[in-house]
Amino acid sequence: PTPAPVRCMCWTLRSYILSYIILFLSCTYCHTYLSPPSLSGSVPDIAVHFGTKTRYEDVVRPGLNLSSAAAGCSPVHLTAVIRHGTRFPTVKNIRRIERLSRLVQSQAPRGHGAPSWLREIQEQWQQWYTEDMDGRLVEKGRADLRNLAMRLFSSFPGLLSEAGLRGGGITVKTSSKHRCVSSAEAFQEGLHQTTGTQTVVDDSLMRSFERCRGYVEGVETNATATEEVDRFKHGPELRQVRARFSTFLSFVVADLVEAAFFICSYELAIKSLYSPWCRLFTKEDAKVPTDPSLVSSVSPRLVPLQSSFCPRFVLGKSCFSPRFVFVSSSVSPASVLV
Numbered sequence: 001p002t003p004a005p006v007r008c009m010c011w012t013l014r015s016y017i018l019s020y021i022i023l024f025l026s027c028t029y030c031h032t033y034l035s036p037p038s039l040s041g042s043v044p045d046i047a048v049h050f051g052t053k054t055r056y057e058d059v060v061r062p063g064l065n066l067s068s069a070a071a072g073c074s075p076v077h078l079t080a081v082i083r084h085g086t087r088f089p090t091v092k093n094i095r096r097i098e099r100l101s102r103l104v105q106s107q108a109p110r111g112h113g114a115p116s117w118l119r120e121i122q123e124q125w126q127q128w129y130t131e132d133m134d135g136r137l138v139e140k141g142r143a144d145l146r147n148l149a150m151r152l153f154s155s156f157p158g159l160l161s162e163a164g165l166r167g168g169g170i171t172v173k174t175s176s177k178h179r180c181v182s183s184a185e186a187f188q189e190g191l192h193q194t195t196g197t198q199t200v201v202d203d204s205l206m207r208s209f210e211r212c213r214g215y216v217e218g219v220e221t222n223a224t225a226t227e228e229v230d231r232f233k234h235g236p237e238l239r240q241v242r243a244r245f246s247t248f249l250s251f252v253v254a255d256l257v258e259a260a261f262f263i264c265s266y267e268l269a270i271k272s273l274y275s276p277w278c279r280l281f282t283k284e285d286a287k288v289p290t291d292p293s294l295v296s297s298v299s300p301r302l303v304p305l306q307s308s309f310c311p312r313f314v315l316g317k318s319c320f321s322p323r324f325v326f327v328s329s330s331v332s333p334a335s336v337l338v
């Protein structure tokens with residue numbers, strides 16, 4: 001089998017989107033930093049480790065004015081790199097979820113001896129993911145992007161003003177992935193820009209890693225590039241998490257542990273539900289997902305492995321997946337790359 005591409009060294013992602021937007025503001029000396037989300041209410045405590053699956057609403061700071069955060073600066077140009085909104089799992093993970101769900105239904109112990117969360121999964125939880133959902137943007141994901149556009153607009157009314165838009169000052173670029181194109185459209189809706197600006201699909205820029213020889217040969221098609229990931233999957237951190245699973249399932253591969261973690265994060269992100277699957281993980285466990293994104297903290301060598309090739313591109317794919325970027329051009333007051 002072909003190894004999964006090494007995707008990422010950052011497990012922070014969506015939670016830091018706002019920070020990245022600020023980083024990309026081309027306004028002299030403007031720089032600030034936003035801390036990770038602080039979550040409350042009926043949100044699993046492991047949600048702070050959801051990384052790219054973190055809900056937008058958990059990192060939004062109401063009333064935050066990105067423009068005035070940069071005191072003394074007068075923005076002349078806006079560049080933002082934005083990830084797509086909330087979406088369904090991809091088909092690969094939907095199949096894993098299906099497999100895990102069948103295993104739990106057919107093999108896990110039932111009745112009063114079983115822990116309450118297990119009974120809840122068996123008796124109340126429905127496997128509702130279907131393969132056609134395959135990574136598509138959910139309706140809430142559209143709202144994520146519309147709201148983000150509105151927040152940006154209220155922070156930079158001058159830059160993103162109608163006049164600016166009419167003058168063709170905004171460029172929107174996206175990768176061809178459907179969830180990214182949908183995100184781009186929703187973003188423009190948020191700017192009240194149904195006409196005027198077109199969304200430009202530009203894979204040579206937005207999926208540039210695909211054409212980066214260093215990445216393709218060094219990682220994507222390199223059978224040994226992910227060996228540290230494989231070691232991690234069989235390492236002590238994950239063994240501990242799998243041991244918990246073994247109390248109710250005789251055998252669980254690392255991919256299915258990850259699937260359970262994903263169910264927890266997707267159900268919170270898509271449905272705002274505290275899924276019973278979340279209760280399989282302690283807070284310590286949640287720091288150890290099987291996704292390569294976390295592996296860097298365990299295997300630091302993965303970081304140079306990725307970033308030494310085409311740093312900009314690989315950073316793009318791995319760190320915050322800028323399928324959705326606002327980008328500058330020297331003549332435009334504000335431009336958007338999606």
Ligand SMILES: *[C@@H]1O[C@H](CO)[C@@H](O)[C@H](O)[C@H]1NC(C)=O
Pocket residue numbers: 065066067068154155156157158
């Ligand atoms: C944010 O700050 C900018 C610049 O100071 C200002 O023009 C804009 O009106 C502010 N937006 C809000 C919503 O306060």
Ligand SMILES: *[C@@H]1O[C@H](CO)[C@@H](O)[C@H](O)[C@H]1NC(C)=O
Pocket residue numbers: 217218219222223224225226305
């Ligand atoms: C494949 O990955 C291994 C392990 O990271 C690395 O040492 C090797 O140089 C890579 N091969 C190519 C062709 O880049």
